[in-house]
Amino acid sequence: MFISILASVFISVPESGVEGSGVEESKVQSRKLTAQSKSRRVKGPEARGRVFYDLLQPLNLGRDNLNHFPLLFVVCEHTRTFVSSFLKKRQIGRTELEVNEVGYGAMHLSIDREKRPSDVESIALIQRAVDELGVDFIDTADAYCINEEEKGHNERLIARALQGERRGRVVIATKGGHKRPKGRWERNGRPEYLRAACEASLKALEADHIDLYQFHAPDPNVPVEESIGTLVDLQREGKIRHIGISNFSLAMLKHIMADAEIVSVQNRYSVMDRREQDEIVDFCEQQEITYIPWNPVGGRGNAPEIGQMFGALGEIGTAHGVAPHTIALAWLLGRSPIMLPIPGTRKFDHLAENMKAPDIELTSDEIERLNSIG
Ligand SMILES: NC(=O)c1ccc[n+]([C@@H]2O[C@H](COP(=O)([O-])OP(=O)(O)OC[C@H]3O[C@@H](n4cnc5c(N)ncnc54)[C@H](OP(=O)(O)O)[C@@H]3O)[C@@H](O)[C@H]2O)c1
Numbered sequence: 197m198f199i200s201i202l203a204s205v206f207i208s209v210p211e212s213g214v215e216g217s218g219v220e221e222s223k224v225q226s227r228k229l230t231a232q233s234k235s236r237r238v239k240g241p242e243a244r245g246r247v248f249y250d251l252l253q254p255l256n257l258g259r260d261n262l263n264h265f266p267l268l269f270v271v272c273e274h275t276r277t278f279v280s281s282f283l284k285k286r287q288i289g290r291t292e293l294e295v296n297e298v299g300y301g302a303m304h305l306s307i308d309r310e311k312r313p314s315d316v317e318s319i320a321l322i323q324r325a326v327d328e329l330g331v332d333f334i335d336t337a338d339a340y341c342i343n344e345e346e347k348g349h350n351e352r353l354i355a356r357a358l359q360g361e362r363r364g365r366v367v368i369a370t371k372g373g374h375k376r377p378k379g380r381w382e383r384n385g386r387p388e389y390l391r392a393a394c395e396a397s398l399k400a401l402e403a404d405h406i407d408l409y410q411f412h413a414p415d416p417n418v419p420v421e422e423s424i425g426t427l428v429d430l431q432r433e434g435k436i437r438h439i440g441i442s443n444f445s446l447a448m449l450k451h452i453m454a455d456a457e458i459v460s461v462q463n464r465y466s467v468m469d470r471r472e473q474d475e476i477v478d479f480c481e482q483q484e485i486t487y488i489p490w491n492p493v494g495g496r497g498n499a500p501e502i503g504q505m506f507g508a509l510g511e512i513g514t515a516h517g518v519a520p521h522t523i524a525l526a527w528l529l530g531r532s533p534i535m536l537p538i539p540g541t542r543k544f545d546h547l548a549e550n551m552k553a554p555d556i557e558l559t560s561d562e563i564e565r566l567n568s569i570g
Contacts, residue, residue, distance in 0.1 A: 284296065284297050284554050285297070286486070286533070286534075286535075286536055287486075288367070288408065288438065288459055288460060288486045288536070289438065289457075289458075289459025289460060289484060289485055289486050290459070290484050291437075291438050291459050293367050293407060293408070293438070295332050295333035295367050295536070296330055296331070296332050296333065296551075296554070297529055297536070297553070297554040298525060298529075298536075298537055298538075298539070298550060298551055298553050298554060299331065299332075299333030299334065299335060299488075299536055299537065299538040300322075300325055300331045300333070300334050300335070300538060300539070300540075300541075300547065301334075301335045301490065301538035301539060301540035302322070302334055302335065302336045302340065302350050302353070302354060302540070303335075303336070303337070303340045303350065303540050304496070304540045304541060304542050305318040305321070305322075305340075305350060305353055305542060306318075306340040306341050306342070306346075306349045306350040306353065307340055307341070307342065307350075308342075309342045311542070312542065313542050315353060315356075318353050318357070318542075319353060319356055319357040320357075321542070321543075321544055321547070322334070322353065322354060322357035322358070323357050323358075323362065324544055325544070325547055326357075326358070326362050326365060326366060327362070328548075329547060329548055329551045330551070331366070331547070331551070332365055332366050332367060333366070333367050333369065333536065333538070334354055334366055334367075334368050334369070335369045335370075335462070335488065335538040336350045336351050336354055336368065336369070336370045336371075337350065337351075337370055337371035337372070337374065337410075337412060338351060338370065338371065338372055338374070338393055338396060338397050338400065339371070339374035339375070339376050339381065339412065341376060342376070342379055343376050343377070343378055343379050344375060344376045344377050344378075346376075347376065347396065348396055348397065348399075348400035351370055351397055351400035351401050352400045352401075354368060354401065355400060355401045355402040355403075359402075367407045367408065368401060368403075368406070368407055368408075369407065369408035369409075369410060369440065369460070369488075370397050370401065370406055370408075370409060370410070371409070371410040371411070371412040371440075371442060371462075372390055372393035372394055372397060372409065372410075372411070372412060373385050373389075373390060373393070373411050373412035373413055373415065373423065374412045374413065375389075383412075383413050383414070383415040383416070383417075384415055384418075385411065385413075385414060385415030385417075385418040385420070385422070385423035386415070386418050386422075386423075387422055387423070387425070387426040390411070390423060390426045390427065390430075391426055391429075391430065394406070394409060394427075394430050394435055394436065395435075397409075398435060404434075404435075405434055405435055405436065405437055406435065406436050406437065407437050407438065408437065408438045408439075408440050408459065408460060409427060409430070409436040409437075409438070409439060409440065410439075410440035410441060410442050410460065410462055411423055411424065411427060411439070411440070411441050411442065412442050412443070413442055413443040414443065414444060414448060420448060420451065420452055421452065421455055424439070424441075424452045424455050424456050425455060425456075427439045427456065428455065428456045431456075438457075438459045438460075439456050439457065439458055439459065440458065440459055440460035440461065440462060440486075440488070441458055441460075441461055441462070442461070442462035442463065442490075443462075443463060443464075444461060444463065445476075446472075446475055446476045446479055449461060449476065449479070450479075453483075458485060459485060459486060460485060460486040460487070460488055460536075461476065461480055461485055461486070461487050461488065462487075462488040462489075462490055463476060463487070463488075463489065463490070464489070464490050464491045465477065465487070465489035465490075465491070465492070465528075466489060466491055466492050466493065466494060466524055466528065466570070467506075467509070467524050467527040467528065467531075467566050467567075467569060467570050468494055468498070468502065468505075468506055468509075468524065468569060468570055469491065469494075469570060470570035477531065477532055477534075477535070478532075480532075480534050481532045481533070481534050484534065485534065486534050486535075486536050487532065487534050487535050487536070488536050488537070488538055489528060489535065489537050489538075490538065492524060492525060492528055492537040492538065492539050493521040493524050493525065493539050493550070494521075494524070499521065502520050502521065502524065503519070503520035506520070506569045508562075508565045508566055508568075508569055509523050509524055509566070509569070512558070512562050512565070512566070515562075516556055518549065518552055518556060519549050521539065521546070521549065521550060522549055522550060522552050522553050522556060523556065523558075523566070525537050525539060525550055525553035526553045526554075526556035526558055527558065527563070527566045528553075529553060529554060530558055530563060537553075
């Protein structure tokens with residue numbers, strides 16, 4: 197009853213401004229959008245979905261206690277699923293995986309012993325992200341930990357947080373190819389190392405397969421074909437569903453595309469720091485490869501100050517009533533339809549702020565201003 201009332205509210209509102217009507221059609225449309233047209237953000241059922249998400253927040257409070265009220269629990273679950281279906285989605289590569297436009301990078305829950313939250317706090321944050329904000333894409337790595345002995349810390353947190361039905365609502369992307377001796381970051385792309393790393397990630401994630409396994413960084417001491425070849429073997433064995441790469445140059449990406457179907461590239465990129473990445477983004481767009489920018493809101497060092505460091509971000513944020521970080525993310529989403537940012541944070545409020553980015557409609561003047569800061 198409650199669901200059908202909600203459904204009638206959505207159905208009765210005209211679809212003005214939405215590109216394409218049916219789900220299939222809008223999927224095709226979104227893949228065809230140019231960076232320019234995509235930057236004119238659509239308003240429509242997705243935006244209404246977010247409004248409902250906000251209205252539904254009280255239903256999420258004390259969600260675990262709802263287990264004592266089965267009927268209310270069922271209503272909340274169905275409502276949440278229904279509302280989620282109205283949030284805008286992006287396809288990962290040409291795969292069957294479709295996720296919300298902004299994901300979550302979980303690295304900061306693990307890599308700094310002094311600053312990271314307790315495991316209990318981290319697990320609660322992940323659960324609230326999924327339940328209250330509809331986060332359905334989480335980026336992690338075996339190397340998100342403080343040293344080699346703690347390998348898989350971040351993956352284990354995610355597995356614990358998503359135990360039960362939450363697991364089915366989230367695509368998890370992990371990575372292998374980095375060691376952490378005494379907290380240092382050391383590359384290792386040897387086949388036997390990558391195979392063992394993947395097996396360890398499966399164990400840490402309590403999974404029988406990994407949705408998206410990314411080679412963390414090319415190892416200068418190992419031919420890249422050997423590293424990627426191992427991932428292809430793991431894919432054939434069903435342990436990896438899809439292969440992504442990280443910290444690759446365009447030449448290296450082109451080189452290994454003959455050996456494997458690469459569905460995503462994770463490199464450093466933001467409106468403030470575009471370096472030589474623009475041409476990789478353009479290439480990924482042509483090839484329908486998802487681009488996952490790390491450091492999307494400036495990284496640990498710069499994030500607290502980006503509004504001051506880049507006046508345009510602060511001013512445009514004020515005009516839209518959001519943080520400069522949200523504007524940085526909105527710019528990324530408008531930059532290309534293959535962009536899937538994964539801002540990292542230890543704070544729920546920051547995460548909630550970041551998840552507003554898909555609803556920000558930047559004007560062409562604002563985009564032009566932002567284009568000039570990187
Ligand atoms: N493939 C790679 O080599 C690689 C490298 C680095 C990162 N990554 C991945 O990419 C993800 C994102 O990169 P990143 O975390 O380094 O960079 P980032 O997302 O640009 O910046 C993270 C920093 O921004 C702050 N922050 C986030 N949202 C904020 C907001 N709304 N307001 C104010 N501060 C905010 C966070 O602080 P608070 O905790 O205080 O919110 C955190 O210190 C990582 O989590 C990780 O999953 C991959």
